[in-house]
Amino acid sequence: MRILKVNTYAPDTALYQAFGPDVVFDIHRDPSEPPSLDRCRAADAVINCSATLPIGVGAEHFERCRIAVREGVGYDTMDLAGWGARGVPVCNVPDYGTTEVADHALALLLALTRGTSSYQEAVRDRSDGWRYDAAPLVRRLRGQTFAVLGLGRIGLAAARRAAAFDMKVIFYDPYLPNGAELAAGYERVRRIEEVMARADILSIHTPLNDETRGMVGVDLLAKAKPGLIVINTARGPIVDLDALGEALKTARIAGAGLDVLPKEPADSDHPLIKAYRQREAWTEGRLMLSPHSAFYSPSALEDMQRKAIEVIVSYLREGVLMNCVNAEHMKRAPRAA
Incomplete structure (x- = not known):
């Protein structure tokens, strides 16, 4: 069984060895170049480790491949239709970093609304920085309305954390069946x-697809309650960065905490990123960025890699398919080993 890993992290030899000598790993780490066609043709399975980069080679070149896995939750970098046309299931790893991402969403919110980052910068940078009013967005969270956009595993985990801070939790998710609000215990x-x-807070946890791309844009932000804080730990293109920047600059919304951006690493030429880096006054204490790191902890990284391989081994050894995300595109039944 030969597994091609594309856009991968540093090889974890001990992890790979745990799957037995019949599982051979071909590691492709250079994101600037796609793997060679010979390597693609030799693969029984392929793993894309990047949340932002596609594999770089079309599904038609993977002649032996029987399963493709996105090593992570989001699968917008996978050609679902292309793989499906060949009868190859695409799977993801939806259950590896739930707590980390939910924690990070609340951490961004707390840093803004308790002012921890602003206070630190004020104390470090200015002799007159020993002031409780150095942070512009400090507010009492108890009683605030915390809205979850997409109540999947991570959205639900974030909702539970918000409820623990005595916030009122509501959610929007048109894909959940009737009665989901009863199971979750929050208002739909x-x-x-x-x-x-x-x-008062909008926390984004929806997948990126044609419907959600640019969803939080000019029209939606125009309808925002005054004082809204936007938190995005899902996918960057869900938020229109131009619209968000304008809404922040005009104080249409109060603040934003973004772990993900439409272009990563951050585009230095984008007006919002430029203003943030130049520390323009209207961004100070109102915009927080982190480098697509919400998923990360050493434990989560190990889980993510191990679970992706488990999906492949389960399918190729036993014919058991888990976490398939392209069933609607399959032209024929998935091939078991």
């Missing part, structure tokens, strides 16, 4: 416009 809102009108 059927119209996203109502969510924006009620939310």
Whole structure:
């Protein structure tokens, strides 16, 4: 069984060895060049380790490949239709970093609303920085309305953390069946416009697809309740960065905490990123960025890599398919080993 890992992290030899000598790993680490066609043709399975980069080679070149896995939750970098046309299932790893991402979403919110980052910078940079009013977004969280956009595993985990801070939790997720609100224990809102009108905090946890790309843009932000804080730990293109920057600059919204951006690493030429790096006054204490790191802890990284391989080995050894995300594109039944 030969597994090609593309855009991967440093090889974890001990982890790979745990799957037995019949599992051979071909590691491709250079994101600037796609793997060679010979390597693609030899692979029984392929793993894409990047959340932002595609594999770089089309599904048609993987002549022996029987399963493709995105090593992570989001799968927008995978050609679902292309693999499906060949009868190859695409799978993801939806259950590896739930707590880390949910924790990070709340950490961004708390850094803004308790001012920890602003206070640190003020004390470090200025002799007159020993002031409780150095942070512009400090507010009492108890009683605030925390709106979750997408109540999957991570969205639900974030909702539970917000509820623990005595916030009122509401959610919007048109894909969940009726009754999901009863199971979750939070109020379901059927119209996203109502969510924006009620939310003090909007925490984004939806996948990136044609429907969600640019969803949080000019029209939606125009409907925001005054004082809204936007938190995005999902995918960068869900938020229109131009619209967000304008909404921040004009104080249409109060603040934003972004772990993900439409272009990564951050585009130095984008007006919002430029203003942030130049520390323009309207960004100070109101915009926080982190480098697509919400998923990360050493434990989560190990889980993510191990679970991706488990999906492949389970399918190729036993014919058991887990976490398939392209079933609607399959032209024929997936091939078992």
